[in-house]
Amino acid sequence: MINNRLENLQQQLTKYNLDAVIIPSTDPHQSEYVAEHWKIREHFSGFSGSAGVLVVLKNEAALWTDSRYFLQFEDECQTYNINLHKQSIPHAPEHVQWLVDSLEENADIGLDFLQFSKAQIDYIKEISKSKNIALKNTPNLIDEIWKNRPALPNFPVNIHPLEYSGESTASKIKKIQNKITNAKADYYLFSSLDEIAWLFNIRSQDVDFTPLVTAYALVGLENTHLFCDRNRFSASAIASFSNLNIEIIDYHLAIDAFEKLDANKKIITDVSSLNYAVYSAVQSKFLFQNSLAKELKAIKNETEIAGSKNCMLKDGVALTKFFMWLEKELTARSISEYEIGKKLEGFRKQQDLYVGESFAAIVGYKGNGAIIHYTATENGAVMVKNEDILLVDSGAQYKDGTTDITRTVWLGGTPTSELKIAYTSVLKGYIALEQLQFPKGTVGMQMDAFARFHLWNQGLNYPHGTGHGIGSFGMVHEPAQGFTTNPATSSGSTAHLPNQLTTIEPGCYKKDVYGIRIENIVLSIAKETTEFGEFLGFTPLTLFPIDRQLIDKSLLTDSEIAWFNSYHQMVLQELSPLLNNDEVEWLKAMCEKL
Amino acid sequence: MINNRLENLQQQLTKYNLDAVIIPSTDPHQSEYVAEHWKIREHFSGFSGSAGVLVVLKNEAALWTDSRYFLQFEDECQTYNINLHKQSIPHAPEHVQWLVDSLEENADIGLDFLQFSKAQIDYIKEISKSKNIALKNTPNLIDEIWKNRPALPNFPVNIHPLEYSGESTASKIKKIQNKITNAKADYYLFSSLDEIAWLFNIRSQDVDFTPLVTAYALVGLENTHLFCDRNRFSASAIASFSNLNIEIIDYHLAIDAFEKLDANKKIITDVSSLNYAVYSAVQSKFLFQNSLAKELKAIKNETEIAGSKNCMLKDGVALTKFFMWLEKELTARSISEYEIGKKLEGFRKQQDLYVGESFAAIVGYKGNGAIIHYTATENGAVMVKNEDILLVDSGAQYKDGTTDITRTVWLGGTPTSELKIAYTSVLKGYIALEQLQFPKGTVGMQMDAFARFHLWNQGLNYPHGTGHGIGSFGMVHEPAQGFTTNPATSSGSTAHLPNQLTTIEPGCYKKDVYGIRIENIVLSIAKETTEFGEFLGFTPLTLFPIDRQLIDKSLLTDSEIAWFNSYHQMVLQELSPLLNNDEVEWLKAMCEKL
CATH class of the missing domain: 3.40.350.10 (Creatinase/prolidase N-terminal domain)
Structure with missing residues (x-):
């Protein structure tokens, strides 16, 4: 079916006198996630990852995406006539040089101007210049061959x-x-x-x-x-x-x-x-x-902050019920990653003002936790038993706020000391960044490494940013502030300010063996003003215990242990009034002092 | 005299039909320090700071420089007809907009193309466009009125x-x-x-x-x-x-x-x-x-590294003799900052392969230590007594390498706990950055804050970068790697690689009270390679004790104390064979375990 669609697309090239067409993954608003109407790349390639560009020539189709999606591409596209080009940097426009190299002089490239930013078009023009290649705006090329293309969204506002x-x-x-x-x-x-x-x-x-x-x-x-x-x-x-x-x-x-x-x-x-x-x-x-x-928008007002805190209570209650269910259920049977994700969604659905998930939950067992954008499918999901490691990254849209939390839990057996070192280093990194006091004006790239250096010290690291802004019943990844190693991104170059909501989510991933990530949402707050300037810090809003079974306590300092105990005291205190007796007992055990 | 020169310059404007002239501080090679021939801005303004731009109109002269130089401008230029414009960001081209605002439509600006980069000219042209202002290359304008202008350098090569x-x-x-x-x-x-x-x-x-x-x-x-x-x-x-x-x-x-x-x-x-x-x-x-x-050039070869290590021995010996002399002499008399600098130069001169100072030594007593680019003059220097705090930042050019070291010492009396907290936080920052293990590819801006966060935690900070590359019998500030908060600079955006030489120099400055800085040169080294990549680190080359009188030991962790003791053991071991018995005894006391 996909191969047929590609052939139709190649016939359009002939019809429009084009030598190639570039199909990106965006909509006319440069959105990260797009409406069904704009999932053109997925329609013609079968590849559903959120990042990737399809380039179709008369005799070849090629897709560029980054390491987060290589396995997904293999799963989804192996029977199609599409060559994968592996990007080392996400969203890098490597396909442009490749395309220009592949084309003859004076060739014509078709694309829909609605799907490209000025910077992207400028870049393609610059590279194309050497071969006198022209860009043609082809807004109707897709409509003519995409039968039953979903209409533009028309839901009530x-x-x-x-x-x-x-x-x-x-x-x-x-x-x-x-x-x-x-x-x-x-x-x-x-x-x-x-x-x-x-x-x-x-x-x-x-x-x-x-x-x-x-x-x-x-x-x-x-x-x-x-x-x-x-x-x-x-x-x-x-x-x-x-x-x-x-x-x-x-x-x-x-x-x-x-x-x-x-x-x-x-x-x-x-x-x-x-x-x-x-x-x-x-x-x-x-x-x-x-x-x-x-x-x-990045600076939340009092109502939005109160709403966010309320959502954390709801998420905490849902996660308590969920993890209690999981613990009990696993003693009786194995459960697929897919079912686990659905069950978690079910517990959140019971919460007040719930609208939906804020992203496709990531439930990754053992090595699947190392696939950073893993989504278990109904048929492909792995069965989870009461042993080894499980990563759960999930969130919800409530009318009063948006949530995003990751916990990694040990389900049974004896963890290796290697795993405990990695997990404890991730935790130490989370604490170091969350506890950092910094002058107003400090940007994400200056702080990112505080979540990494304990890992670096063990020869470990993780291949993603350390955190992102989050909306208020809005986008789960909201610009502009965040934490990243890349100065060219807004999350690297934007100063953190009081009353922003940001995630802190260091991790560690060993291919085919484990994925570890610990993620909380934190609120930026004013800490003190001295003659050296205004100093800010973070306070955690997310309320759910961090699994202690993977902690090597000998690697924690006194102040890290104090942080851990104080965080869990807060979790217990905030959530207990919303739970029944059994749930409170379960949570107490989870929140015991280290 | 300066006012006369400015008048001559304004007459040149008339002669050349110009409305203004811009005189920067660079030479035709965009050098940081320039030959006498190119000190045009100093000749016409009397201002000798290393950063600053003079703009002369028919009826006004104005000079832009940053906070490091405000006091120096007042000292040097207060009797001249020059208005100071205070820059918040060093080297920012704020004068351009001001000049364009001050000029009429269709005005002409004169400047010497040899002293401007392409980016600078592009920027001036862009701002000038709105008033149709033209830039004229005026290479002879200065020569005609600068009597006895120093010739271009003609020293033997x-x-x-x-x-x-x-x-x-x-x-x-x-x-x-x-x-x-x-x-x-x-x-x-x-x-x-x-x-x-x-x-x-x-x-x-x-x-x-x-x-x-x-x-x-x-x-x-x-x-x-x-x-x-x-x-x-x-x-x-x-x-x-x-x-x-x-x-x-x-x-x-x-x-x-x-x-x-x-x-x-x-x-x-x-x-x-x-x-x-x-x-x-x-x-x-x-x-x-x-x-x-x-x-x-930034990656030093084995010979250059051996040369640098040899220079550290020589600097260590010279500093030992110098600080012993200072300690003894201060018991008998007060000594001017200027004399102290000259004496230090004298001890370095005795060393093998010595060529000269690598920059004008900074000897800042009490509040003078807070003036970051302070240079004591023969007449203006303050008298140093055997009490309170002294900052000494100095370096040398030897034929086998270039040095740069800062030590801050307590000369007598009882330091305040505020001062000890600041000093100890600077030391903790130095240790944190020097001990950091980081993946290959990490750039200066990601690491800079490790030298700051202990200060931030106390509501303290410092208004300069944390370190710079250094040449091998070359420039004391050598691109490209370094540590800074500014992503637009090469020292912020350049990856550190093995075998580079870089300074680590956090500080803390309280106006009119104290200046603290601790600076060593470190060598980048390979630490380990794991499945997560190659990891690098630093090892200190500079050999001289760090004053312990200002340390609040209760603020140091065990591992910081271990670092301190191990560094001083190395200093003692390396320098002792080059010192006489008295000197070894003095150094032993300085290098005792904390």
């Missing part, structure tokens, strides 16, 4: 009420208008779906796991236009937006409207989230700036 | 022999030629003076404290041209270069020769070290790459 958002749309728009005035501009153009959801306090279900709404927005000093299909809104929502001078205009009219704006109007925008079609339509009018919404 | 360099010029040029071949280019153009000194194994005294030679070089696949005045070389040097197909051509002929190169030749170069005059002459032929010489 819900208003995210003040009791969860903590700030009115009017107040947020006022801040954006002040920014416009200060920059002597006329408009602020928004393209990032999470920024639009934040600004208008709207939510829907356009994208799996993420309550976003497909839209563009143009904020002016007097009027605001929200480009989103009107039929998705209730009459009362349209009316109340209208009272705020917000007009809702159908999504497909957006680019045309941008083009028709008066040529001497100035528009602020964050170019990194813009697609090339929008960029081309409006380019002479743009003033590029960092996204103000990104900065404002 | 010495060959740096194989016994110190460890690699022949032939071998180094071969590596460059391989690079040219691999890049399908014809030439490699060198403009950085330290790269040229390294490549040709030549040294001179063109620049204070730094044994460099003013030159350009063009390496071809068959022939190499070294643009440096021929009369500076001995006949035998010219002959042996000639045997390597290296032709020496007078310095002033360089740009003309670059211009005349065949238009279809391709030239590799590192654009960051190129001045705009050279860039303009050759631009169509350039392939820009990172500097290969910078990478090769």
